Amino acid sequence: MGDEALALAPGGLLIDGRWRSAEAGGTFDVHDPSTAEVVGQAADGGIPDALAAVEAADRAGPGWAATAPRKRAETLRRAFTLMTERADLLARLIVIENGKALRDAHAEVAYAAEFFRWYAEEAVRAEGSLTTAPGGGNRIMVLHQPVGVCVLVTPWNFPAAMATRKIGPALAAGCSVVLKPASDTPLTALAIGAILADAGVPAGVVNVVPSRRSGPVVSAMLHDRRVRKLSFTGSTEVGRVLLREAADQVVNTSMELGGNAPFLVLDDADLDAAVAGAMVAKMRNGGEACTAANRFYLHRSVADEFSRRLAEAMGRLVVGPGLDPATEVGPLVNEPAVAKVDELVAGAVDQGARVLTGGLRPRGRGWYYPPTVLADVPPSAAILAEEIFGPVAPLVVFDDVDEAVALANDTEYGLVSYVYTRDLARGLRVSEALESGMVGLNRGVVSDPAAPFGGVKQSGLGREGGHDGLLDYLESKYIAVQW
Known part of the structure; x- marks a missing residue:
């Protein structure tokens, strides 16, 4: 075949x-x-x-x-x-x-x-x-x-x-x-x-x-x-x-x-929906997408629960050759791609981030990297400023919505953002405040041939x-x- x-x-x-x-x-x-x-x-x-x-x-x-x-x-x-x-x-x-x-x-x-x-x-x-x-x-x-x-x-x-x-x-x-x-x-x-x-x-x-x-x-x-x-x-x-x-x-x-998509989980978010959306926004195409969620900002009241659930879901993913029907995450495209992801993860860990799942490049042939979740990522970590283009989710905690919006907008990029909240009016206000050409409001995917796709900044x-x-x-x- x-x-x-x-x-x-x-x-x-x-x-x-x-x-x-x-x-x-x-x-x-x-x-x-x-x-x-x-x-x-x-x-x-x-x-x-x-x-x-x-x-x-x-x-x-x-x-x-x-x-x-x-x-x-x-x-x-x-x-x-x-x-x-x-x-x-x-x-x-x-x-x-x-x-x-x-x-x-x-x-x-x-x-x-x-x-x-x-x-x-x-x-x-x-x-x-x-x-x-x-x-x-x-x-x-x-x-x-x-x-x-x-x-x-x-x-x-x-x-x-x-x-x-x-x-x-x-x-x-x-x-x-x-x-x-x-x-x-x-x-x-x-x-x-x-x-x-x-x-x-x-x-x-x-x-x-x-x-x-x-x-x-x-x-x-x-x-x-x-x-x-x-x-x-x-x-x-x-x-x-x-x-x-x-x-x-x-x-x-x-x-x-390029993109550096923020994924905001507000204090009133439906966590079942937020985790499911995060898995799509992060892991579609194995994270090798300009629309991939690159930075996760979690309200302190839901951070521990969301982090646990996301790490469990990421850790269950089957990694292997793309042609194997059981595979959920294939290899990255080439050796430099794997090296870049590995370097970003190692840099974050060196600065104090905690690995909740993954984090170690496997040995053997092929260009693989495991689905990885990092908690307590410091604001200065390079992984928050660069497009990861791999199966890695760095998590950051915030205390109020204005702080989350400021963190999300603190980038030269502005392609797509994601917001999870049960309050539609609140979600629309946050969507308008985010500096990106597209917003997924309670959705983990925005791409549609019938919709205008593009960014700002x-x-x-x-x-x-x-x-x-x-x-x-x-x-x-x-x-x-x-x-």
Whole structure:
């Protein structure tokens, strides 16, 4: 079954509707995080390949933009159907190169496919407007037109969903794209490219260029005058670099960057619901998610009980290879990811944090780290300031709501926050006070293709998902007219 899943992903680059080798002929290895063994190879695209993809996208763009919205919608709907039909194999492919538990991979494929279905519906809704100027001298006509060639740069943690969340609205809007997937997980992106080709997307409208040389390759595309849009999901550090690169040609940018999500448990919270929500917010995708709860703030009156329950729930999770149906937590994506998590936990313990469960990296092959809960984490611990991206929950106690909000907002990030309370009015007041683009109020998950996803502060620019996601790939044109 592993070989069958790997067969979904052609090994070459997808440029102008053809699968081809990199111009320089190079390839790079793809590893299985559960064993650290090589499981496949992908073509290693270089600058000439990337610019060839831009050329193809530029050539195909006008025809796709002129295609009737209904026809673009039907193509996306076929992509949704094909992705759903291939869901089992796609999920296994994700596990093979990413490591996540199979159940998480199945959830990702279903979520990823929904972006094609949602934007199939949105493709016909790029409405303009017609109003009378306040002075009465003319009409104000506003049209929405596709922004043009888009460079899409996606991360490894959701290799299917992060691709479809960008490709879906871009195609619905009438744009052509070049997808540069993360080098840890290129195979899923190539499989999605194949699905789109099978769905009838014209040659050159979707191009996929894996590369180990991400910086130079993306920079070359951003300095090509034909590129008019960059959509990036990844770290804030890399996002800052790409914003500087995009400034040279004043490229339209959307940035979904790092997070440091606080999870607030107020004194009146339903602890059964709060623990269940915490398990989703923390352990979805094994903690390797920008929306993962990163810091837990517990009111003193419920801290001991919540801590005990969370540690018990985390300690019961089954860790193992992602393809094992019994596995609930798979390996992390690579060795540096494990080393970072281990260093953050060790630093917190050195400063006085108590390990309630986990906390020790296992020996043996594969890139594993156990689900870990840390109590009494000092405010100065690095684990509270950095995105953990692993199965670790640091706990901090507070005494009043204002203190909790201040602690939650004391970060350069502002992607998502979580709040648990039985008092809806109180929860809404706290939600408004939290400096984040999204809030899960008595919910451990916020992601939805129909909702605007994005952050404030240094967590990003723009929104993905919902109608807002379509607008990110459209330019408004004002026409002054009178009759």
